[in-house]
Structure formats: structure tokens, C-alpha cells
Amino acid sequence: MIAMEKQIHTDVLVVGGGIAGIQSALDMADQGFKVIIVERQSSIGGQMIALSKVFPTLDCASCITTPKMSAAAHHPNIQLMVNTEVNQIETVGAGQRITVTRKATYVDPEKCIGCRLCEYACEIEYHDPFELGLGAIRAIAIPFTNAIPQKAVLNPDYCTTCGLCARACPTDAIDYAQEPQTFTVHAGTVIVASGFALNSLNVKPQYNAAQSKNVISPLTMERLLAPHAPYGRVLRPSDGKIPSSVAFVQCAGSRDETIGVPYCSRVCCMYAIKQAMLLSGALPMADITIYYMDIRAFGKGYEQFYQNARAMGINFVRGKVARIESAPNDDMLLHVELTEEAADPCRQQRHDLVVLAQGMLPQWNVSEHSSLQRGSDGFVASPDVTNPSATNLPGIFSAGTASGPKDIVDTITESGASAMAARRYLHQQKGSKNPDIPTDTAAVHLVQRGEGEIHDDQAVQAGL
Template identity: 55%
Template sequence: MPYIHDRYDALVIGGGIAGMQAALDLGEQGFDVLLVEKGPSIGGVMVGLNKVFPTLDCSSCICTPRMAESAHHPRIRLQTYTEVQAVRRDGAGFAVELLKKPRYLDETACIGCGECELACPIEVPHEFDYGLGARRAIYIPHGNAIPQKAVLSVEDCVFCGKCEKVCPADCMDFTQLPERVTTMVGAVIVATGLEITPMDAKPHYGRGLIPNVMSPLAMERIQSSNGPYGRVLRPADGKVPRSIAYVQCAGSRDRSIGIPYCSRVCCMYALKQALLLRHYIHDVEVTLYYMDIRAFGKGYEQFYRRALAEGVKVVKGKVGRITELENYDLSLRVELLDEDQRLVERRHELVVLSQGLIPAWHPSAILGIEEADDHFIKAPDLKVAPSVTTVAGTFAAGVAAGPKDIPDAIVEAGDAAMAAANYLAAMGWNGTAARVPVPA
């Protein structure tokens, strides 16, 4: 197994786009970085997206070069399938305790051929496809995964041993145990990203129990060329949907679910998905029910105009209730805000809830970093030092610090890397000179 050194200049927690960017920016400045990712692959949410707004570039085409660069950079040590258990201040730096979860195979020997996955007899819902697609108990996380190594989910395993029999690299190791590893770092960047508000947050939208009411991330997978269905179909019965509704602010700007803030990306991802649906399905009708359209970024207003020009419909209205009909169509009760709050029932074949962003991880218990009222990491000096947190030597990047789109997450990651570099210089941090390799 590759070893983890006993000392790094910086720890970056989270291997999504913000974490990779921060690690690369530090690595390029000559700092040694330990990049820790809890999942079996880096790439975060972005690598699962279909396209990005407003350019409609392929998302993974932008994300995967950065993934490869992060994995191969001489100054970045990538540690996937690993969780940060404890961080405590120790002299000029931080003592870090990591828990490396077992993949049940020798990661250095696995050649990523996927023979084990083909031999495995059990299919379960795949997290990467938000449950719509299947994976096997042993699997390569996805086609663009880095590292391209298998992982055995022991909870799904029926212990048949077929993976071991077919492995041409003889790399299976069923006796692996979780491993605790400790190291020292000079600075910490938290780039732990986002989750979306739970499907059951608003009971009158079906509590996540109506198959044709879906999350925007599931729609990203459905639209992707390597998605679970290979084309856009509705999950309830495989029908090509001809009428699709987007319910805006379905998880943001809503005090009733404790999320009063605007998530900043929902208007744009909904418009992007709606426009693409118009490209993917001939004659499809796509309607956004919205409170306001917030198209604030560079080129966003033009994108909104383009979506309208290409036939996306927008209705200023609040959806109060979604009911499933007998043939899996949906009936939406809508309060039309431009028509004196008139209540109407509108029928659609598929509904996407434009859910908001919430932090995926709360670092307060482990790092002592304070959270703001919105539960994202608090930036005490937001205007002049947006990535600086309440604990000296720790920095925040990406959605961990607040809802934002991909360009803003990348800019902020660069700021966090610069702030960490300045901090290390000011501390007189003695990096590589004191370092000796230790077996992990």
C-alpha cells in the first residue's frame, strides 16, 4: 500500500472541484498536500453532472482533467475512501487522525479491469445515479472514477468469492480492516461540498415517495450519456415524458423548512436542464414555476433569454401541492402570482424539485470551526477574507463556505490556497525538511 508521510504542508478535506483546485494551487506553489476524500473516487458532485451553465460544456470533460492532475501531481498525495476522524492543534501545526476504510483489495495491484464487477451476482441501487441505476456489491465507482479501482461494499456482499476467482491481478484481500493513520499538517482547507435539501423536507411535495417527482441531481444523471437509462425516461414506467415541470425554490427561501437563504444555483440549473430537455426530446413542453428568476452571473441573463427563445416556459407561481395520478402523471396545485393568486391544477408527466444546497459536513466537532446561522462555515471577515474561518490555520472553499456555482467555487478555492500559503509563510512552517516516510 502507498504510504502516508508523517508530515504535509496542508490537508485538503474533500476531493470535489473546490478541493482539487485548492490542492493543485498549493501543489503548484511547491507545497506538499494531502488530499483526503471520503468516497472511493474524487470528482465530487461535479463529475456526475451532465453539462454546466451557461456554456453547456460537458461537466465531466472539465472535471476529469483536474481529477487526473490531482491524482498524478508530484506534490499531492491523494487518499480516497478515507475519513478525517480528528484534528487537534499541535505546536505550529495540526495533528490529523485519518480512518482509511477497507476496499477489500490491494489498491496498488488492482488494474481497474472490472472483471470482479462482471462476476458479482448482486445488483443494488447505485449512489452515483442517486439510486436510479444499479451497481454490484463490488464495483468501479463509475467510468470516470479516479482512482479507477474497484471497491467492495461489504454490506451488499453475499460472500460468494467470485470476485477473487476472476481477478487477473490477484488483488482481493478480504482480511483488510479499517486502518488508523496519523500525520502532521501546517494548514487545513475544508472543501466538503454540498448535499441537496432532502426530498421529504416538504410533505406536500410527496415526501420523496412519488417516483416521477425527482431531484435535480437525479435529472442530471438521467440526462447524462452514461446515465442510468441511456436516455431521458421517467422512473415510474419508462415513458418518454412529454410535459415536464420544474418547481423552483423547492428547498430554499423557505422558513418552514429552516432554509431561508437563496441557494444561488437552482434557477440556472433548472433553466439549463429545461433547455437541454428541449434538445433531447422532440416537442417536449417544459415549464418552470418560479418566484423570481435570479440569473446574476456572467452570461447568465443571456442564457435565460436563450432558454425562453428555445421554448422553455416560465410561470410566476407557487406550487402548493403535488398529487400522483393513476397513470403516474402528476397534478400540481399552483397559485398564479401574476393572476391575482388564482389557484389552478396543472397536469405534468414528470416533476423536478429545484432543491436547495445544504452543507455536506459540519466541521465544528472535529475542527472547532464555527458555523454561520445558515450552517455553512462562518467567515468572520467575509468581505476581505472570504475563505478565512474562525480557527487560525483553517480555511474554507467551495459550497462548504456557502451556496455557490462552479466558477465561484473555483475562484474561492484559489483564494483558500493563497490564504493557506500566506499563513504557512507567516508561521515559518518547516515543511519537507523535517519529513520522513512512515508506513501507513
């Protein structure tokens, strides 16, 4: 059966519900525009909500992300469409037509009240993707504690359709036969805030990450250090031992033409320093070493943060880690070359936990879903020097790491700029006869063809 395609009208569609998308959406909504955030995951919050603390203020990431998430969720001008992917963005006249597909979550979001009774009833557990596999989650669950919206999601890869959740659900929300739904959104403008992904831990085979559980991603370290960490403390993955000697290998997926990432990923120096500081608080007896080429502490307060870390006794070794070998007891032996010390230019150092600074890649290939152009680095191209958030297409703007690696400060600033650019674009289009372009104050109309009208608040409830 072909699902009925629903038509939705809005002023702004934001691709991605990470911090960039949230900030852009808030800045548009605060100017009186109707905004839809399309997020492929089950919650907004993006990568930031999973971080431990943020540099250089050392604010707990949850504490400063949740208010933004919550503000977006409660904003009268913002609607969230989670579990939803963008298929295609097409320019129609001066507006944009976007087709999106809401994935089946096997839970009716309109009925789910977030009580978690299904989760408690479920007997299947698998590696929790939010905890990057460090903990377990039920096959049907609310994705994480401070997820927004609080709607259960069933993972069909693990569900055995035993029926326990359906029997536990007080609102009859479980729907094992749920199908994906496709919608067409007509928006005046689109902000692409599709974020970043990290390249593989194994991108450099000489680092042997595939062979050792104790060579980890920086995002795994973020979870280990988070206030509500899976283990409540820092333990290394292979055997649960408290690490005593931790190495950070910088530029392990960046600044290297041989792996196709010649550029700098911009945030790794600072998060390594931050993680090193947090580790030295969590594990006062541990040796912590950062192997680096250049420390790029360029932002406001960053250099002082770096100098504080040096003063705290964190070891900074300039040099290049040539390879990593397995050592006894699940440890690793790092071969470090070109250090600054004449007596010891090439050395071997043993560590029991290693964090590889993976490179930042675009999360989403915009060219496969639109006529947007990408730079040689794969990120959205910014051809207008006076308007960095503009793309090659009028009416489509980029925010945050969709257009290149960026830290949170720069992401938030750029998201504001992106919303301003989108605002100006809508102002220019005002008065246009094209029905695809709503005016400033146009309300969102959700018209479900053949089934009458859905009210805005229902749409929010439905997680649309």
C-alpha cells in the same frame, strides 16, 4: 487488534476531493507544496463529475472535470487518500494534526490494477449510487467509468463472500478481512472543501415526493441528461415513459423558514434553466415549465442564458407551487398559487415528471470534528471580511460550498483564493521551530511507525 497508527507529514491537507478541493490542491501544489486530498468517497470528482453539462457554457461536465481530476492525480505534489474520512482536526502549535480513517474496501489498493475482472465475475447487483439508483452496479466494482483512482471497491452490504471475485483477481488483491486503518496527518495548514448535500426530497410533505417516483431530485435529472446517461435518454422512473410535460419547482427546499432553510441555494435557477434547455433538445415535443419566485441569473453570461431559454419556448411561470398531488397514470397535479395572471391566479397543472429544486446544506458538520465555527446556516463561518476563505481558526481555510451555496465558477475562484490564503499562512510560519509546520519545500514523509518508510510513489499507488 488495534491497528498501528501511521504518522504522515504534509504541507497541506485538503478535506474533500470535489472540484473545490481539487482546485485548491492544484493551486497549492503548483506553488510547490505537498498536498494530501482526503476524500470519503472512492473517487475524487465530487458532485461535479456526476453532472450532465454546466451553465452557462454548456460544457459537458465530465469533459471539464476529468482533466482537473487527472491533473490532481498525476501531480507530483499531490497524494489522494480516498475512502477516507476525517475524524478530528486539532491545532497543534501553528500546525494542524488530523486523524483520518481509511474505510475497509476489501480490496488492497496497492495490489488492485483496475482490470475490473472482479467486477465482471461478481454476480450480485444493486442500485448504483453514482447513477442515483437509475442503474445497477456489481457488489465489487470500480465506482464509475472515469473514477480516479481506478480501484475496485467491495460493498459489504451486498457481498455474499462467494469468492468469485477473489478467484478472478489476477493480483490477489481481494481481502475479505481488511480492517479500517487510522492515520495521523501533521499538516501546516488545512483547507476544508467538504462540499454540500441536498435536503430531503420529502422536506416539504405537501409535495408528496415520497408517494411518487416521478417527483425527482435535480441530481437525478443530471444523470438522465448526462451524455453517458444510464438509459441513454430521458425516461421517467415509474414506468420508463418518455415524459411529455416536465415541471421544475424552484425553491422547493430553500428560501423557506418553515423548513429551516431561509437562504437562497444560489444555483437552482440556473441549473433548472440549463436542464430545461437540455430537455428541450432531448425531448423536442415536451412542454417544459419552470415555476419560480425570482429568477436569480446573476453571474457572467447567466442573464443572457436565461433570455435564450425564454426564447427557446421554455415556460416560465412565476408563482408558488402550494402542493403536488398524485394524478392518474403516475402523473402529478401541481397546485400553483399567486401567478402573475389576473384571470388565473391559482391554477392546477398536470405534469408527468417533476423536478424539485432541493436546498443546499453542508455535507459535513465541521463542529463535530474540529473547533471550527459555523454560521447560523450551518456552513463554515467566514469571520474575516477581507479574507472570505479564512475561518475562525488560523491555519484552517474553507473553499467552495463548505462555506455556503456556490456555483462552479465561484467555487473555482474561491478555491484559488483559499489556496492563496493558505500559502500566505505558510509563508508567515516559515522558520518556525514547530516540527508540525513544514517549510515551503518540505517533502512529504510517510513514516509508518515500526515498519520503516513508505515511499511517496507507493503511497500514491496505495491510494493513500
